Amino acid sequence: MKALRFNQDATCCVVSPSPRLVSIYNCDPFGKCFEMDSGSRDDSQDSLTPPGNDANMDNNFVIEMLFSTSLVAIADKSQGSASAKRLKIVNTKRKSTICEISFPHQIADVVMNRKRMCILLESDQIFIYDISCMKLLETIDLWEDHFKKNTANAESASLRSRVRRSNAVGDRRKKPKLALSGDDRSILCFTSYSSPRNNPDSFLLHDVVVYDTLNISPINYLNSVHKGDIVCIAISHDGKLVSTASEKGTIIRVFNTGADTDYEAGNLLMYEFRRGSRPCHLYQLTFDRHATMLGCVGDTDTIHIFDLKHRQSESTNGELNEDELLQANEENHRLSMQNSEPSKQIAHFISKRLGSSIASQNLRRNFAHITIHDGWGHCLGFPEEFPNQIYIASDDGKFRVYTLPSTTGECVLTKASTFA
DSSP: OEEEEEOTTSSEEEEEEETTEEEEEEETTEEEEEEEEOOSOOHHHHTTSOTTOSSOTTOOEEEEEOTTSSEEEEEEGGGOHHHHTEEEEEETTTTEEEEEEEOSSOEEEEEEOSSEEEEEETTSEEEEEETTTTEEEEEEEHHHHHHHHHOSOHHHHHHHHHHHHHHHHHOTTSOOOEEEOSSTTOEEEEEEEEOOTTOTTOOEEEEEEEEETTTTEEEEEEOOSSSSOEEEEEEOTTSSEEEEEESSOSEEEEEEOOOSTTSOTTOOEEEEEEOOSSOOOEEEEEEOTTSSEEEEEESSSEEEEEEOSSOOSSOOTTOOOHHHHHHHHHHHHHHHHTTSOOOHHHHHHHHHHHHHHHHHHTOBOOSEEEEOTTOOOEEEEOOSSOTTEEEEEETTSEEEEEEOOSSSEEOEEEEEEEOO
């Protein structure tokens, strides 16, 4: 069993009970409403799929629902690379395929709302469609955009991007992420490559591009939002907030996207939360409908819920990050090992930097949490109809409903069901 994702309003959940089977369940009342069986795998197609070329070997489907409508976009990777390059738009009530769209590379992710559909390919290209007529509006090439920004010669930039992409398709350690707002404004956020000035051949996915898919134009660029690669991204329903987490998984940040004209350009960081002090691989961030809560799911036993109702009282500007804190501690230890008193200047520097780090170490933590000691993967949904509840779908085939606590603490399990 693989719990794939909830739809945008958490009225339905998508699971994959077997490698070639995908099912959709209503959450309330709980029950299966759609099932697609790919049948037996075609050996000839399978031979076209090189080992390790899948975006996620555990996920044989890339699937996105359009809220609680009958429209579903599905890319079936279980049938080989040719099928993984083809996106089917399916009507679940009629159990018929409305249209198929083929792409030059395998599909990595799909996001959509009532206005736009955006497809991310393994080649780091984003295709933007008008969902009303399935017309292609724009293609964003992350590699070409990166090299054009850093190379004066457009031909050289295009060549370098193609060479780099051909290597990247076989090496998926770095994976761009994207998220699309649920409202009709259709604000898209996606991670972008950047290179340090002292090492132009090194690439980090730690920038975020805010893009207006209605008018096909970028709105904002958030540079170096983390020191490492961004592995998780989420956008609020209204497109005003974007949340990110890096490969360390210790700090969760929430930024103003700049989609509104009244935002402060120098104060984009809205919230900063500490998930924990130990590294963790995070694979889901999600806002509730009104952006009052942020859910965080990773490969630990604890699912975190952060409170967004009140902005942090103290600015995090000037606080030490983990690397700076470690450096200051090592300097303090070195001085003490020399058995000598540090000079007044050094003592003042250390005390100032360590003092400023106290706020960083005491960043706001979760308002609520869910602890599940089973070792399985989970996905989280905030049901719009029941704002006091949280849905959890797990790879062990369980669907659980939790109630949020009235004060800071653990959520209460109120209902449990099993995917058939």
